[in-house]
Amino acid sequence: MSDTLATIQGRTSANNFDPTHHMSEAQIQELVELTLNTPTSFNMQNWRLIAVSSAQQKANLRKLAFNQAKVSEAAVTFIVVGDSMGYQQLPTLIKPMLDAGALDQAAYDGWIGMCNGMYNGNAQLQRDEAIRSGSLAAMTLMYAAQAKGYVSGAMIGFDGAAVAKEFGLNEHEVPVMLIAVGNAAPGNWPRKVRRSLAQAVKTV
Numbered sequence: 311m312s313d314t315l316a317t318i319q320g321r322t323s324a325n326n327f328d329p330t331h332h333m334s335e336a337q338i339q340e341l342v343e344l345t346l347n348t349p350t351s352f353n354m355q356n357w358r359l360i361a362v363s364s365a366q367q368k369a370n371l372r373k374l375a376f377n378q379a380k381v382s383e384a385a386v387t388f389i390v391v392g393d394s395m396g397y398q399q400l401p402t403l404i405k406p407m408l409d410a411g412a413l414d415q416a417a418y419d420g421w422i423g424m425c426n427g428m429y430n431g432n433a434q435l436q437r438d439e440a441i442r443s444g445s446l447a448a449m450t451l452m453y454a455a456q457a458k459g460y461v462s463g464a465m466i467g468f469d470g471a472a473v474a475k476e477f478g479l480n481e482h483e484v485p486v487m488l489i490a491v492g493n494a495a496p497g498n499w500p501r502k503v504r505r506s507l508a509q510a511v512k513t514v
């Protein structure tokens with residue numbers, strides 16, 4: 311089995327984390343670097359992570375996450391943030407490709423034009439894209455963590471408005487989910503049941 315398949319099949323949500331385990335800033339940055347490979351619509355990359363790793367900030371976040379212990383017991387809990395206006399950064403983001411000659415001016419202008427045409431004035435799609443990109447980044451982060459030997463736990467159990475206020479999100483940003491990452495403590499559940507293949511797919 312390839313490492314990738316083992317990572318996909320081995321990941322489960324951890325509830326119990328070793329509270330004595332700490333991750334260095336370099337170890338946290340390595341996970342974020344891997345997460346940067348996440349694909350996004352038009353490559354707009356409209357997500358960011360807040361790595362909550364100090365005891366004080368983890369305690370603050372835990373209070374806003376229905377006191378879920380893993381928020382503070384994991385070495386780091388990431389707040390995955392999606393940006394509903396992130397598409398407006400596209401010209402700056404892809405300019406290095408223009409400068410390097412990987413894109414000509416017409417392709418650059420066309421790429422931006424198509425993106426603006428799709429998202430300008432469409433608040434529903436802008437928010438959808440914040441959640442979609444944040445969710446894809448979250449998945450990359452969980453697989454990166456798994457591949458590096460950590461365990462992870464995604465959470466939607468938190469007060470979104472309170473987290474946005476406490477951690478300084480702007481009005482266009484959405485707290486998509488929390489991802490606790492660290493070393494496992496004993497007692498985590500084994501892999502949970504999944505639907506049958508027939509329930510999950512219809513080939514047409």
Ligand SMILES: Cc1cc2nc3c(=O)[nH]c(=O)nc-3n(C[C@H](O)[C@H](O)[C@H](O)COP(=O)(O)O)c2cc1C
Pocket residue numbers: 321322323324325378463464465466467468487501502
């Ligand atoms: C978006 C999302 C939100 C979740 N929120 C929570 C949560 O707040 N608390 C929790 O204990 N587990 C949470 N989970 C974990 C799920 O219960 C878990 O992924 C699911 O039962 C499947 O188990 P597995 O991840 O071990 O395969 C969440 C998972 C996802 C993907």
